[in-house]
Amino acid sequence: MSSFGKWSLQGVPQKGWACIGLEDLGEPATQCEMCENQDIRYVHQMQHPDYPHILECGCVCAGKMEENYAAASKRESESKNLAQRRARWLTRKWKVSQSGNHYLKTDGFHIVVFPKDSGWSGTITRLSTDVTTQARRLYDTQDKAKLGAFDGMVWLKATE
Numbered sequence: 489m490s491s492f493g494k495w496s497l498q499g500v501p502q503k504g505w506a507c508i509g510l511e512d513l514g515e516p517a518t519q520c521e522m523c524e525n526q527d528i529r530y531v532h533q534m535q536h537p538d539y540p541h542i543l544e545c546g547c548v549c550a551g552k553m554e555e556n557y558a559a560a561s562k563r564e565s566e567s568k569n570l571a572q573r574r575a576r577w578l579t580r581k582w583k584v585s586q587s588g589n590h591y592l593k594t595d596g597f598h599i600v601v602f603p604k605d606s607g608w609s610g611t612i613t614r615l616s617t618d619v620t621t622q623a624r625r626l627y628d629t630q631d632k633a634k635l636g637a638f639d640g641m642v643w644l645k646a647t648e
Contacts, residue, residue: 493524494543501536505553508542509533510563512571522549530564570642577638578631590630597641601633608633612640 516527521543532550551557582590589602601610607626627633
């Protein structure tokens with residue numbers, strides 16, 4: 489295999505790819521499957537109608553493959569911002585209700601975490617509609633319940 493990886497292979501399309509997902513590995517933990525040179529943390533999952541495999545690629549290769557570096561860069565930047573926001577989530581100033589539950593009002597949501605059975609649970613209420621979503625699982629700790637609420641809020645925002 490040459491130092492250009494799949495870029496130099498016949499039968500591997502170089503244009504016309506679409507990104508079907510992005511994954512944050514938390515640290516550079518794999519190598520770009522297109523150039524086969526770059527260690528990557530943010531994995532752009534690239535698909536092409538004329539190629540049988542989904543390739544896991546870095547930002548630069550993904551941008552070239554879909555002929556839109558700005559879109560690839562924006563995806564990665566949004567993922568980085570989300571990771572940083574999640575890392576700061578537990579340091580936010582959570583208020584305590586009269587019943588002793590930690591809660592937070594942010595981004596149009598009212599989030600509450602509370603002890604339940606032998607663990608922790610929570611609810612997320614969308615303030616604009618007053619629709620409440622109950623946690624689907626029980627968490628070991630209050631902090632894990634808060635992080636689960638963050639992930640739930642992000643998912644609910646994406647479904648708006």
